[in-house]
Amino acid sequence: MSINPRFFASPTITWYMAKIFLVRTFAVLAGLVLILQTLDLLGESGNILAYPGNGDAQLWHYVSLRAPQIVARFLPFSVLLGSLITLATLNQNSEIISMKAAGVSAHQILAPLIVASLFVAAGSFWFNDRIVARATATLTAWDNADYGPVPVDRGIASNVWVRDGDDLIHAATASGRGPATRLSDVTIYDRSGGALQTIISGARAAQADGGWRLLGPTRFDVARGTRRQLPAIVFGRGITPDRFTLADVDADERSFGALRIAIADLQAAGRPTGELEAGLWHKLSGPLSAMLMPLLAGVAAFGLARSGHLFVRAVIGMALGFTYFVVDNFALAMGNLGAYPPLLAAWAPPLLFLLIGEVVLIRTEE
Template identity: 70%
Template sequence: MQFDFFPSRQMSWYMARLFLTRTFAVLAMLVIILQTLDLLGNSGDILAYPGNGDAQLWHYVGLRAPQIIARFLPFSVLLGTLIMLASLNQNSEIISMKAAGLSAHQILAPLVAAALGVALISYAFNERVVARSTASLSAWEAVDYGPIPRDSGIKTNPWVRDGNNLVTAAIVAGRGTNVQLRKVEIFNRVGNSLTTIVQAPRGRYEALTKSWVLEGARQFDVARGTERNLGTIRFGRDIRPDQFTLAKVDPDALTFKELKAAISDLHDAGRPTAELEASLWHKLSSPLSALLMPILGSVAAFGLARSGQLFIRAVMGMALGFAYFVADNFSLAMGNLGAYPPFLAAWAPFFLFLLLGETVLFRTEE
C-alpha cells in the first residue's frame, strides 16, 4: 500500500467525488453572484440601444458567463479543495486514512487526478467557447450593443497611422484584400493640431487601385465646427490590409491555434510579438493551475483538528493559493512589458508554486 499511488479505488472515487462536487458548487455560486453584479452594471448600456430588450440582456449573459467561468474556475478549485479537506479533517477522516497507512501524497492523489481532468475541461472550454464569446462580445460592445455584421475574422478598435493622420475602425472583418471596415474614423492632423475628422459607416479595400474606399463619408471641420457630406472617397494608399488585421490582436478572443498563426503573421511583418507569445503560453499554464490547488490547499488537510489551528491552516492554504494568482498576474504583466521572456512569464509561477507546495507538504507531513 505504501508504494501504490491509488491504494484504494473506493477511497479514490470518494475523494474525487467530494472534490468535484464542492468545486463546481463554489463555481456555480461565484458565477451567479458575479454575473448578476456584472449585468446590473451593464444593463443600462445594453438597453440604451433602440430596440434592445430582455433578449439582448440574456444574449449578453450568454456571452459574458463563459468569461466569468474561465476566470474563476481556478479560484473555485482552490476554495473547493479547502472546504473539502477542512471538512475531512474536522471529522477525523484524514486521521483515519493516515492510520490506515496512507501517506499525504496518497491522500491527495485522487484530488490531483480529478484536478487534471478539470484542467483538460478548462482548456477545451476556453478553446471552444470562451474565445468565441470574447470575440463576439468585444465586437458587440464596439457597436454599442447594436447589430453586428455577419463576417468572419472579427477584430475590434484597431489603430493605423497614415502619415501624420490616424485611422481607426470599430470592427474589422475578413483577411487579405477582403478586409471590411465598420464605423471608420480618420483624424487628419497638421503638425500636432487636429484639423478635420472624417467618419464613415463602412469601408473596404480596393485591390485595383490599392486604396481604401469609404462610403457615406462625412467630414467635421474642427476649427469651424461645421460638417459636410463627402459621399464616397478614397484614402490610405500606403496602408496595407494586414495593418488593420494585425494592428490589434486580442489573445483572449483567439484560440491557441489562431493566436499562434497571428503571431507568425506579425513576426513575418516585423512586428513585436513578445506580449502575444506570453499570452500563448499562458493559454496552457492557466488551465493547469488547477493542478496546483490541491497541493497548495493541502495544508488545511493535515494537523490535529482539535488543536484549534484548523482555521489558521485553512487561511494559510487560501493565502498560498491567492499568492499564486498574484504572482501569475505579476509575471504575465512583466512579460507583456518585455521584462521577462514569454515562456518564463507564463510558466515560472506554476513551477515556483509547485515546488513551494511540495516543499511545505514534505516538511510538514512526509
C-alpha cells in the same frame, strides 16, 4: 505502521475523494457565477437597455456571452475553495487521521484531488479555446457598437505597418484576401543604416511580379528636398498579403491555434509579439494551475494538523492560493510589458508554487 507505495491508496478512497471534491468544486463555481453574473448584469443593464429597441432578449444575450468569461476566470478559485472544503471536512470527520493511521501518505491523500484537477484543467482548456474566445470576441464587438447592431466584419484592416528589411511600408487600409488584396494610400519609407533616404507614396497598390505594384507614385528625396513623379513601381517582393491584412490581435479573443498563426504572421511582419506569446503560453499554464490548488490547500491542512485549529488552516490554505493568483497576474503583466520573457511570465508562477508546496509538504508530513 506500513507504508503503501502505490500512487493511489485504494480505488475506494480514490473515487470517494475525487467525487466529493468535484461536487464541492462545481457547487462553489455555480454559486460564484450566479452571484457575480447578477452583480455584473446590474451594472451593465443600463448601458444595454439605453440602446433603442433593446429588451429582455438582449439582456439574456449578454448573460450568454459574459457567463463563459466569469466561469473561465473563477474556475481556479473554485478548485481552491473546493479543495479546502473537501480537506477541512475530511479532517473534521477524522477521515484523514484514519487514512494516515492505515499507512496512507500525504501525497496519496492528495493524489485523487490532483488527478481530478487534471481533468478539470483539460475541460477548462477546451472550454476556453472553443467557447470563451468566441464569446469574448463577440461581446467586445457588441460593446464597441454600444450594444446595438454589430457592423459586418468586411475584413478591412486600417493603419497597417509592415517592415521590409530597413524599409517601412505604411498603408491606410488593406482589403481583400490573398491575391485579391488591395492597398490604399501607401507610403514607403526607404531607409539605409537607420537613416531616412526617400519617401515614396501612391494612392493604390496590388500584387504583381512577386511583389506589390504601386500606381502613380511620387518620390520625395529627403537629402535634396525635391519631389518628382515616377512610373508604376514594384516594391515589397516576398511580402505576403497576410502581413497587410492581419488586424489587431487580442489573445483573449483567439483560440490557441488561431493565436499561434497570428503570432507567426506578426513575427513575419516584424511586429513585436511578446505580449501575445505570453498570452499563448498562459492559455496552457492558466488551466493547469487547477492542479496546484489541492497541493496548496493540502499544505496548509497537513502542516498544521497537530494544532487542531481548522479555521486557521483554511485561512492559510486560502492565503497560499490567492498569493499564487496575485503572483501569476503580476508575472503576466510583466510579460505584457516586455520585462519578463513570455515563457517565464507564463510558467514561473506555477513552477515556483509547485516547489513551495512540495517542499513544505515533504518537510512537514513525509
